[in-house]
Amino acid sequence: MARKIKRRIFLILEAKEHKQTLSRACEYFLIFLIISNTLAVCIESIEEIFKAYEFYFIAFNRFSVGVFTLEYLLRVWSCTTLDRYRHPIWGRLRYMVTPLAIIDLIAFLPFYLPFTNADLRSIKLFGLTRFLQLLKLGRYSRGIKILGEVIHLRQEELILTLNIVCFLLISSATLIYFVEHEAQPDKFPNIPAAMWWGIITLTTVGYGDIYPITPLGKILGGILALLGIGLFALPAGLIASGFTEVITANKKLAQTPPPRICPHCGKPLDETLNNPTHLRD
Amino acid sequence: MARKIKRRIFLILEAKEHKQTLSRACEYFLIFLIISNTLAVCIESIEEIFKAYEFYFIAFNRFSVGVFTLEYLLRVWSCTTLDRYRHPIWGRLRYMVTPLAIIDLIAFLPFYLPFTNADLRSIKLFGLTRFLQLLKLGRYSRGIKILGEVIHLRQEELILTLNIVCFLLISSATLIYFVEHEAQPDKFPNIPAAMWWGIITLTTVGYGDIYPITPLGKILGGILALLGIGLFALPAGLIASGFTEVITANKKLAQTPPPRICPHCGKPLDETLNNPTHLRD
Amino acid sequence: MARKIKRRIFLILEAKEHKQTLSRACEYFLIFLIISNTLAVCIESIEEIFKAYEFYFIAFNRFSVGVFTLEYLLRVWSCTTLDRYRHPIWGRLRYMVTPLAIIDLIAFLPFYLPFTNADLRSIKLFGLTRFLQLLKLGRYSRGIKILGEVIHLRQEELILTLNIVCFLLISSATLIYFVEHEAQPDKFPNIPAAMWWGIITLTTVGYGDIYPITPLGKILGGILALLGIGLFALPAGLIASGFTEVITANKKLAQTPPPRICPHCGKPLDETLNNPTHLRD
Amino acid sequence: MARKIKRRIFLILEAKEHKQTLSRACEYFLIFLIISNTLAVCIESIEEIFKAYEFYFIAFNRFSVGVFTLEYLLRVWSCTTLDRYRHPIWGRLRYMVTPLAIIDLIAFLPFYLPFTNADLRSIKLFGLTRFLQLLKLGRYSRGIKILGEVIHLRQEELILTLNIVCFLLISSATLIYFVEHEAQPDKFPNIPAAMWWGIITLTTVGYGDIYPITPLGKILGGILALLGIGLFALPAGLIASGFTEVITANKKLAQTPPPRICPHCGKPLDETLNNPTHLRD
Incomplete structure (x- = not known):
């Protein structure tokens, strides 16, 4: 019985595997809560508004911390439904150290620490952890998932181009320093x-807060600007092109064309191209 | 007889369906009037010029409001020529709520409201509605039509990338706020x-009105600039690439090549590729 | 005899048709003179240098005006060698109104006008016409020739995108004016x-000399920046892409591949594809 | 015996030809030393830090100069292992004038000059030569190697586009000068x-340190910005596109697909396409 409830709760929280009304409602509610929290962090930072509606902001914060705590506990409790996390203790611990679970924990944990409401510096840090809740959206938002995929897909090129960017940055900075230091x-x-x-x-x-003023510095800056901007655009360009690539791939996947057929014999073309023995039989 | 005149007027106003001299003259006159009005709004905003030629600006405004009112009334009257808006009352009402008809109405309606010339604030708003006349050009300008097509075509990707942009924007703003708030x-x-x-x-x-000054803020700003610019360029890049895509497609459509024919049997190649039975018969 | 000399001079000046040592020397000398003149205009604008070496600058200017005058007269005299400009009077007049000949004339003519050295304002204008000599390089520089080709090739799209840019610019400016005018x-x-x-x-x-400061202006400016930058990049992007296209086309032309041949019958593939009758005969 | 040691040392220093533990350790040590030196140059430029840890910076500098001197001497001594530099004197001299060897020499030589530690100006120049050590990384970093390849590959187009950029720059500057000089x-x-x-x-x-303020200057600046940004992006774009091209080519090389085979006869398709005689035999 308890196992059945646990399984039910797990499926409701995971949402994607079980397209039920309750599951979808739960998903939308959590998305709404995350976005509201992010907006609350943004709006709270406007001091006049925070002072005027302090009570509501704190109440809403307490409410969502409660919901997120409950969500986290239910996730940890029900994760044993999955084969990977089957073991009651080790399985749950292994689930708790997955990136998403850690983000879930950080998003509400600081609220329970005793000093959080005392010291101003720690309140600010607490705001920062609340902002981390936005990363929880990664579970639901298709855009952020694609972004993650793209960074993973282009990992190698990104490191390579970031190498170039670092090299260029150090070179440019050293050269302009030696040219401009005395004048400015x-x-x-x-x-x-x-x-x-x-x-x-x-x-x-x-x-425009800092720019070369000596003739030599201006010539150097001009040449660097002319040739460097292409290289500095490389990492950004890689992410952008990867993004459109993944979108196009997803679109094509949705509309796979019928298999091409040889006009001479009527057999599928693409499969037989590499094993002609099949044709000869 | 009245129906024949109505039909005639409708065709003259629609222009594209009836390539007559009168129709084209009417089209060019309206385009000229819209562009003149837009320029008038621009030039009126230069106070010295407006004061010097106030009489002419007001006269021209009254004249064009008159023309646009007449155009609107004729359009509403004659729209019943189309099957979609055939019904004398409901058809005309349905025509009046189409986006283009609403823009037409807004462009001159405020002029007839009693308070428009009294209060300075409302005069400004009136200037804004006069500027909306520019949108009427959408009826005639190929460029703006293509722009509309592109936004429609890339709707899904635009929403997806705008999601990413919002996510990045909130993240960047929150992080830089926590780093720079105390210093600035x-x-x-x-x-x-x-x-x-x-x-x-x-x-x-x-x-350059606002930039990080703390070392941590500069490092954070630098990393965000390096990686974020590619993602912020995504919506703009989608519109730009869609634009060139639509232009190229239109160009290709104008010069469709002759169908490819199989050199072996003389039958069209592209069509038979997927139904070889046709070949065997 | 005179005709032979004329022909000789014409070929020397045109350079490309007659790959002789003298012709090439003449070409390089004129290119050198144009670039020197452009640099002289640049350096003369630095007042201290101009005052220190005034005599040399004026001497060099007189010398190059002399050479350009001679070049122009020889070109006009010898242009009758070409069939197009064969007529001794009308042919030469027609040559004199070609764009390149007009640029040639403007580049040195103001020097002979009496008031050029008197009035400061006209001296400045004279500097501007001297700068026009740079356009003469179009006769020799491959890069500028390609640039001209690209603008011609993309004429239609450029006009279309410039339409969009104008539309966007007027819209953005009008909206931001109504939002920011009162505050700034x-x-x-x-x-x-x-x-x-x-x-x-x-x-x-x-x-950073002008930017919105009201919240509404900032929101509007942000949205315009996000969506507009792609559209403002369209004309520039068209020129850039056309440029690489033309370069690639020129490169491919230099290395045309062997014709593709049908593996079944050995006849060229691309030519027979569209006239299968040829195959059947 | 000495020849064997020399050969051994040569292979250790070259690293790529001899995948030994010692060779790799030597390579990583040198990379580490170069990066540390570059960072040291960066950090030394912060005066407070330099003054606080002057002794350690100088000691580290002396140590790395010693290592680089030793490396250079060993390279020059052992380079005769290669056939190209076989001659004991001329071969070594020829090795010493290769770009990489010159960079190696410049990176440590100024340290031995007597006046380097005396005059402040020369100390600065010395810092600049130390920074040149970064170029030594070219021996090891794949990214910088690719960058070099790309610049070599696109040499012709780069020169062509830089021509255009120079032409545009001089034109823009001259025009704006004549328009804005009097006002600013x-x-x-x-x-x-x-x-x-x-x-x-x-x-x-x-x-934002310098911009047009007259109406004519603003119109001119606007038009130049609209059309020129695409052309100024050409050299940068060429490098960026060449970069991705080289990366893609390297990736494809690593995963060459199996040869395509004709479904009719089982012979490789791509090779027979152009010599059908092979098929008929």
């Missing part, structure tokens, strides 16, 4: 500060 | 304000 | 001024 | 200064 010791005090110039210039953001 | 309480007073930083940085506009 | 009457005094904001934001340049 | 003589004092505006605007960096 307050803007280019050291190479790490020059890196801020490098990254803001080569991503073409260009705030 | 006036620039990063709350998370919504930090979002302005996020959107201006990640679209690489970079006005 | 000095920065957004009228709609044309708001267009400057629009173009600098939507091309992502973002100088 | 301090911001646009001469054409080279206007080029700084051109490069920062057309790469869309847009610091």
